[in-house]
Amino acid sequence: MDSEIAFDFSPVFIIYKSGRIERLTGETVVPPSLTPQNGVVSKDVVYYPGDNLSIRVFLPENAAETAEKLPLLVYFHGGAFIIETPFSPTYHTFLTTAVSASDCIAVSVDYRRPPEHPIPIPYDDSWTSLKWVFTHIAGCGPENWLNKHADFSKVFLAGDSAGANIAHHMTMRAAKEKLSPELSGSGISGIILVHPYFWSKTPVDDKETTDVTKRSRSELLWKIASPNSKDGVDDPLINVVQLESVDISGLGCGKVLVMVAELDVLVRQDWCYAAKLERSGWKGEVEVMETEGESHVFHLKNPDTEKAHELVKKFASFIKGVM
Secondary structure (H helix, E strand, C coil), rough: CCEEEEEECCCCCCEEECCCECCHHHCCCCCCCCCCECCEEEEEEEEEECCCCEEEEEEEHHCCCCCCCEEEEEEEEECCCCCCCCHHHHHHHHHHHHHHHHCCCCEEEECCCCCCCCCCHHHHHHHHHHHHHHHHCCCCCCCCCHHHHEEEEEEEEEEECCHHHHHHHHHHHHHHHHCCCCCCCCCCCCEECCCCCCCCCCCCCCCCCCCHHHHHHHHHHHHCCCCCCHHHHCCCCCCCCCCCCCCCCCCCEEEEEEEEEEECCCCHHHHHHHHHHHCCCCEEEEEEEEEECCCCCCHHCCCCCCCHHHHHHHHHHHHEEEE
16 A cells, blocks of 8 residues: 555655655755855754754854844745755755845745645744744844844745745735734735745636646645645635635735746746736735746756846845845
8 A cells, every 4th residue: 555656746756545755856954054155154943842843044154243134034945835845955055045145144944744734734834933033023032143133124035836825825914913012014024926836726817828737737736735625726825816805905015026937837827916916905016027938946946047046136136125
């Protein structure tokens, strides 16, 4: 039974009929380093001892010996909710690069993953991590780097793919529930959604793919991540864009950068998300950056290309306050 395959998503993961998952990528762990990498130092800190959940903190080396306050980036990794961690080479490299370019302090969040820990557990863990981060707002939290260097007037959430979906939902929740008693608002200045994972049972517009194989694959990934969703990919956690009943006008930040890739199966959802936000009555500013000729999370797969560098440059300029 344990060798019988239920879902084969090679070379990414395999799920067996016993329920066991074999993750084929994203499981390698890169240790943090107090020896600068690209001018950035890093360390791991437990934010929820009960489930041994950690965050990786990244800090520019030149700020480490000063009391300089820097914008704070909280990052949620992608991987269809199912694969990857903040500690993999992919995300360690991206966060190091982004922090170096942005001159910010960053927190990269580990959350429990489906299918062992189905949705909504990744959202719940992400919210717990955010509340932990905001215990440092008065400079007396458990992690000294955050106490010393995080400017809580400049907090940005970001993520790619499933992580971008999480960033959206955390920002919606932060507008309704206080992350800290010290806050009068949400506490979030802006969000960066890189190729966000939104989907729907039927195409969001007449430009979205109708390819049955591609649509079925996206539906199956969500079913694996969220087996208890009675509406499948029309669950409001994933169908943020098409469902009229999903109101995003209360998004708890003042500016949004949506990054899309021309050849990404999600590209129409992502453009339509920005359009929905603009017409919702939300009072902020939204910008879309499209990368032509590239597919989903190309910048993580090929970080040394010119287009990946352009994406990081735009990511950094958003955090620095240059739209």
